Amino acid sequence: xxxxxxxxxxxxxxxxxxxxxxxxxxxxxxxxxxxxxxxxxxxxxxxxxxxxxxxxxxxxxxxxxxxxxxxxxxx
Amino acid sequence: xxxxxxxxxxxxxxxxxxxxxxxxxxxxxxxxxxxxxxxxxxxxxxxxxxxxxxxxxxxxxxxxxxxxxxxxxxxxxxxxxxxxxxxxxxxxxxxxxxxxxxxxxxxxxxxxxxxxxxxxxxxxxxxxxxxxxxxxxxxxxxxxxxxxxxxxxxxxxxxxxxxxxxxxxxxxxxxxxxxxxxxxxxxxxxxxxxxxxxxxxxxxxxxxxxxxxxxxxxxxxxxxxxxxxxxxxxxxxxxxxxxxxxxxxxxxxxxxxxxxxxxxxxxxxxxxxxxxxxxxxxxxxxxxxxxxxxxxxxxxxxxxxxxxxxxxxxxxxxxxxxxxxxxxxxxxxxxxxxxxxxxxxxxxxxxxxxxxxxxxxxxxxxxxxxxxxxxxxxxxxxxxxxxxxxxxxxxxxxxxxxxxxxxxxxxxxxxxxxxxxxxxxxxxxxxxxxxxxxxxxxxxxxxxxxxxxxxxxxxxxxxxxxxxxxxxxxxxxxxxxxxxxxxxxxxxxxxxxxxxxxxxxxxxxxxxxxxxxxxxxxxxxxxxxxxxxxxxxxxxxxxxxxxxxxxxxxxxxxxxxxxxxxxxxxxxxxxxxxxxxxxxxxxxxxxxxxxxxxxxxxxxxxxxxxxxxxxxxxxxxxxxxxxxxxxxxxxxxxxxxxxxxxxxxxxxxxxxxxxxxxxxxxx
Numbered sequence: 001x002x003x004x005x006x007x008x009x010x011x012x013x014x015x016x017x018x019x020x021x022x023x024x025x026x027x028x029x030x031x032x033x034x035x036x037x038x039x040x041x042x043x044x045x046x047x048x049x050x051x052x053x054x055x056x057x058x059x060x061x062x063x064x065x066x067x068x069x070x071x072x073x074x075x
Numbered sequence: 076x077x078x079x080x081x082x083x084x085x086x087x088x089x090x091x092x093x094x095x096x097x098x099x100x101x102x103x104x105x106x107x108x109x110x111x112x113x114x115x116x117x118x119x120x121x122x123x124x125x126x127x128x129x130x131x132x133x134x135x136x137x138x139x140x141x142x143x144x145x146x147x148x149x150x151x152x153x154x155x156x157x158x159x160x161x162x163x164x165x166x167x168x169x170x171x172x173x174x175x176x177x178x179x180x181x182x183x184x185x186x187x188x189x190x191x192x193x194x195x196x197x198x199x200x201x202x203x204x205x206x207x208x209x210x211x212x213x214x215x216x217x218x219x220x221x222x223x224x225x226x227x228x229x230x231x232x233x234x235x236x237x238x239x240x241x242x243x244x245x246x247x248x249x250x251x252x253x254x255x256x257x258x259x260x261x262x263x264x265x266x267x268x269x270x271x272x273x274x275x276x277x278x279x280x281x282x283x284x285x286x287x288x289x290x291x292x293x294x295x296x297x298x299x300x301x302x303x304x305x306x307x308x309x310x311x312x313x314x315x316x317x318x319x320x321x322x323x324x325x326x327x328x329x330x331x332x333x334x335x336x337x338x339x340x341x342x343x344x345x346x347x348x349x350x351x352x353x354x355x356x357x358x359x360x361x362x363x364x365x366x367x368x369x370x371x372x373x374x375x376x377x378x379x380x381x382x383x384x385x386x387x388x389x390x391x392x393x394x395x396x397x398x399x400x401x402x403x404x405x406x407x408x409x410x411x412x413x414x415x416x417x418x419x420x421x422x423x424x425x426x427x428x429x430x431x432x433x434x435x436x437x438x439x440x441x442x443x444x445x446x447x448x449x450x451x452x453x454x455x456x457x458x459x460x461x462x463x464x465x466x467x468x469x470x471x472x473x474x475x476x477x478x479x480x481x482x483x484x485x486x487x488x489x490x491x492x493x494x495x496x497x498x499x500x501x502x503x504x505x506x507x508x509x510x511x512x513x514x515x516x517x518x519x520x521x522x523x524x525x526x527x528x529x530x531x532x533x534x535x536x537x538x539x540x541x542x543x544x545x546x547x548x549x550x551x552x553x554x555x556x557x558x559x560x561x562x563x564x565x566x567x568x569x570x571x572x573x574x575x576x577x578x579x580x581x582x583x584x585x586x587x588x589x590x591x592x593x594x595x596x597x598x599x600x601x602x603x604x605x606x607x608x609x610x611x612x613x614x615x616x617x618x619x620x621x622x623x624x625x626x627x628x629x630x631x632x633x634x635x636x637x638x639x640x641x642x643x644x645x646x647x648x649x650x651x652x653x654x655x656x657x658x659x660x661x662x663x664x665x666x667x668x669x670x671x672x673x674x675x676x677x678x679x680x681x682x683x684x685x686x687x688x689x690x691x692x693x694x695x696x697x698x699x700x701x702x703x704x705x706x707x708x709x710x711x712x713x714x715x716x717x718x719x720x721x722x723x724x725x726x727x728x729x730x731x732x733x734x735x736x737x738x739x740x741x742x
Contacts, residue, residue, distance in 0.1 A: 021557060026136060027131075027489075027557075030136075032166045043348065043353070045456055046355070046456075049455060050456070056165070057162070057163060058163065058166070061451075061452045066558070066559075
């Protein structure tokens with residue numbers, strides 16, 4: 001499922017990142033975010049704004065359209 | 076001796092730099108690019124330290140990051156200090172490994188051991204040192220703990236070159252060897268490192284090698300190998316494969332050296348973020364904070380300090396100087412130059428030093444606390460609508476202090492088009508120099524609503540910038556924009572770091588007053604002192620007046636068609652503060668009277684507001700224009716920024732003045 005369909009605060013495991021823009025994928029790789037890593041959404045901004053995610057012990061922010069491209073499964 | 080400071084973003088690099096160095100030896104520019112190059116003298120006088128932009132990996136994404144890679148390849152440093160966040164070792168060591176592979180003498184500063192400890196992370200430092208093969212010093216850069224030891228260890232014979240060698244697997248190792256054979260043998264840089272970076276598709280390394288050799292065979296070999304990797308390991312890309320190999324290596328080290336106990340305690344970052352990044356309260360908190368900062372800068376703290384300084388300069392200093400000059404029997408020409416030209420002009424600008432420093436203090440506070448990146452997240456949705464990126468908000472906010480560093484800060488934006496847009500819009504942000512003009516006028520015409528009127532100008536700048544962004548983005552087509560930002564944990568800013576970065580930002584203003592503004596004012600004074608009829612002419616008959624009278628009618632529809640206003644606007648191109656010092660000189664402020672008094676006779680509240688709006692929006696100052704040229708690397712965009720500024724300023728001031736007259740407000 002898409003990460004946006006999950007619950008806030010729940011932890012999921014990343015299944016597929018290859019639908020993301022290439023630069024986003026590369027920056028995520030720099031941050032250690034790859035398939036198999038656990039991820040959770042902790043906040044989302046109003047009016048379809050960005051999400052704040054917790055992954056690899058750090059907080060990062062991505063736009064909703066990018067979060068939609070992250071495929072996850074139950075951890 | 077030169078040392079280079081490498082590290083991930085948000086690992087306390089700046090704190091460490093501030094502690095290890097006494098002062099900036101100089102702040103210059105990297106050759107060819109305008110990212111600030113900060114060089115500091117080490118406090119043990121053993122050499123200099125170069126502060127580099129924070130990077131996650133040697134393989135850069137943005138121009139900002141490319142600077143660090145270029146320096147690694149071309150710089151003349153003797154050793155590397157690598158600062159590492161102890162609470163984020165898995166990620167931080169990726170960079171460390173790449174630096175070790177590069178093969179320069181190195182020392183690791185293991186920072187934030189206190190944070191790591193509170194997270195239940197224990198690190199066996201000796202074992203880690205053994206595994207990495209370079210000295211490791213645990214430090215807490217924020218408090219300075221351990222930094223003395225780091226400094227003591229900073230000499231070439233103590234830094235070590237590691238013999239670390241990661242096994243990237245048979246396919247990659249074979250590829251590395253093949254590429255190494257193709258590389259020129261005289262290179263002073265490790266050929267293995269070059270080969271690995273080429274495989275990783277590092278464009279800085281690639282471009283550099285492309286200058287001296289044909290890379291088509293290398294590219295072919297890499298492509299071929301990538302296919303094999305994809306088939307055999309099911310990996311998406313060679314880059315990800317390299318990353319995983321390094322990560323496995325790091326994990327094997329960490330398994331040996333690090334123990335982690337889970338701590339179930341809510342960190343204060345989580346508690347603050349529950350409010351600050353809350354979908355409702357987030358925006359409210361942000362606006363509230365901004366308002367508070369403006370109130371403090373202009374009303375509660377700034378104004379009393381400025382008034383005090385003004386009293387000092389126009390009273391005892393000016394009076395004392397007059398007595399001294401009288402006693403020395405100096406010619407009236409020199410007397411007038413010093414009293415009206417220099418003290419009147421430069422003093423009129425120096426009065427605003429407190430407000431400018433207070434504003435810079437708060438900008439530093441936002442930067443250091445970790446709130447700045449939250450602002451980017453909160454603002455992203457709005458900025459996305461106009462073709463920008465949340466990260467653009469940071470250059471814009473820095474632009475409130477001074478447009479020049481604001482434009483430079485746009486380098487963190489990965490996307491070239493979004494970066495260009497941000498650069499073009501930053502001059503709309505009301506910088507602290509323009510504040511001098513507002514301060515003068517609001518104290519005359521809007522005594523009751525000082526902060527509100529000034530805030531309205533800042534907001535106007537933002538609104539205009541947003542509208543222009545929308546218009547520009549129709550012409551400068553932005554492709555899909557990128558927004559990935561790390562939110563560092565909140566940190567209580569250190570007084571030392573805060574004061575230093577405030578001073579670093581603000582000293583430019585003081586320096587400008589002593590050089591640029593002083594020079595500009597003297598010229599203005601001279602032009603207003605001499606005329607066709609000789610020296611010491613009536614101001615109306617000076618060269619300045621004659622010249623400005625030509626342009627003045629152009630400004631009549633905006634409500635300030637006097638030659639004095641035209642002259643001060645003209646000189647304002649040098650630096651916006653000169654507007655105020657020019658007025659001091661041009662209006663020939665007599666003893667016992669203030670410029671405020673004179674201005675109140677010449678302007679109406681409406682024309683004063685229209686004048687302030689014009690100052691806000693018209694041509695960026697000389698320094699900003701020069702920075703735009705450097706950053707965009709194009710004369711075209713530089714000219715564009717001048718022309719569109721003038722057009723926008725004229726249009727909006729016209730609407731405000733004529734609209735106000737129709738409605739009968741503020742006459």
